[in-house]
Amino acid sequence: xxxxxxxxxxxxxxxxxxxxxxxxxxxxxxxxxxxxxxxAAALLQPxxxxxxxxxxxxxxxxxxxTERGWEEAEDALRTAEAQAxxxxxxxxxxxxxxxxxxxxxxxGVRDRADEARAALGRAAALIAxxxxxRALLDFRRxxxxxxxxxxxxxxxxxxxxxxxxxTAHGDPLLLSFTWRHLAGLALRDGELAEARHGFAESxxxxxxxxxxxxxxxxxxxxxxxxxxxxxxxLRAEAGRLFRLLGGVPTWLARQLAPPAATI
Numbered sequence: 001x002x003x004x005x006x007x008x009x010x011x012x013x014x015x016x017x018x019x020x021x022x023x024x025x026x027x028x029x030x031x032x033x034x035x036x037x038x039x040a041a042a043l044l045q046p047x048x049x050x051x052x053x054x055x056x057x058x059x060x061x062x063x064x065x066t067e068r069g070w071e072e073a074e075d076a077l078r079t080a081e082a083q084a085x086x087x088x089x090x091x092x093x094x095x096x097x098x099x100x101x102x103x104x105x106x107x108g109v110r111d112r113a114d115e116a117r118a119a120l121g122r123a124a125a126l127i128a129x130x131x132x133x134r135a136l137l138d139f140r141r142x143x144x145x146x147x148x149x150x151x152x153x154x155x156x157x158x159x160x161x162x163x164x165x166x167t168a169h170g171d172p173l174l175l176s177f178t179w180r181h182l183a184g185l186a187l188r189d190g191e192l193a194e195a196r197h198g199f200a201e202s203x204x205x206x207x208x209x210x211x212x213x214x215x216x217x218x219x220x221x222x223x224x225x226x227x228x229x230x231x232x233x234l235r236a237e238a239g240r241l242f243r244l245l246g247g248v249p250t251w252l253a254r255q256l257a258p259p260a261a262t263i
Contacts, residue, residue: 028058035213035248037062038069041076049089052080053096060096064103065213065249073100088133091126094119095137102140106147107251113148120144135165135174142181156185176205176214180221187225196225213248216241220255 024043031040037058046052056076062069077096084090098119101112120141127133142158145151163178165171183198199222206214216238223234239256247253 028054030210032058032061033209033211033213035065035245037065038072046076046079046083049080049083049085052076052083053089053092056080056093056096060100060103063100064107067107067109067250070100070104070109087126087128088131091123091137092133094123094126095133095140098123098144099140102144102148116144116148130165130168132169132171135162135169135171138162138165139174139177139181146181146185152185152188156182159185172205173209173211176202176209176211176218179205180218183225184221192225196222199225212241213245216245217249217252217255220252 028040028043031037031043041055041058041062044051044055044058046055056073056079059069059073059076063073077093077100080096081090081093084093098116101116101119104110105113105116120137123133123137124141127137138158139162142155142162145158146155159178159182163175163182166174166178179198180202183195183202186198187195199218203215203218203222205211206218219234219238219241223231223238226234235256238252242248242252242256
């Protein structure tokens with residue numbers, strides 16, 4: 001599956017997505033969800049491990065959606081790694097390190113597959129089973145299995161662990177990713193009804209959260225599992241949002257491109 005199946009994301013839902021969150025987190029979420037990662041990161045001073053990590057995660061996510069900003073993400077990540085004090089903090093920083101290396105590999109910037117595997121392995125040794133950060137780690141290990149190791153069965157198992165963890169910890173944004181990637185594997189296996197259900201759940205959650213930058217990919221994926229004329233309608237709506245956000249995520253352009261004419 002082209003798109004988020006190939007480019008993973010940082011899922012930090014619960015931060016600014018509800019009325020009970022503090023104004024800073026609400027502002028960060030609104031900017032992030034509208035593809036303004038640099039502006040969101042600028043609101044966060046890396047004066048604590050949590051703030052440094054959140055800032056790094058935002059800039060890593062920008063790389064995944066825009067295919068640029070790698071140096072800024074590396075700098076922010078080094079700051080987060082230096083500030084980490086507990087095993088959970090070190091594990092979360094390692095998880096982001098693995099994500100950045102994975103993205104660089106997949107997007108053809110540089111082959112950092114070994115670094116990605118090592119960093120996620122380190123994160124797995126530091127983040128306790130059942131801890132809130134474990135679900136995101138499981139999701140990212142699934143991405144490595146699916147897109148670097150080409151091992152769909154291992155990917156499916158990791159996505160299911162992530163899905164269960166996201167459900168247990170009430171993380172709807174991460175659930176939108178696990179629904180989508182499980183649906184992508186189902187589509188690959190020809191399980192259309194299962195794929196359609198998963199893609200629809202992912203889209204519903206993103207629309208409810210106001211996660212605008214993730215809505216176009218969700219629409220495009222659902223279109224892949226639908227028949228005409230619904231598929232064309234969904235793809236047109238995805239294209240409208242894609243253009244509205246200035247062509248972000250960059251990799252979605254390939255999925256939205258009309259099929260080449262045959263002679």
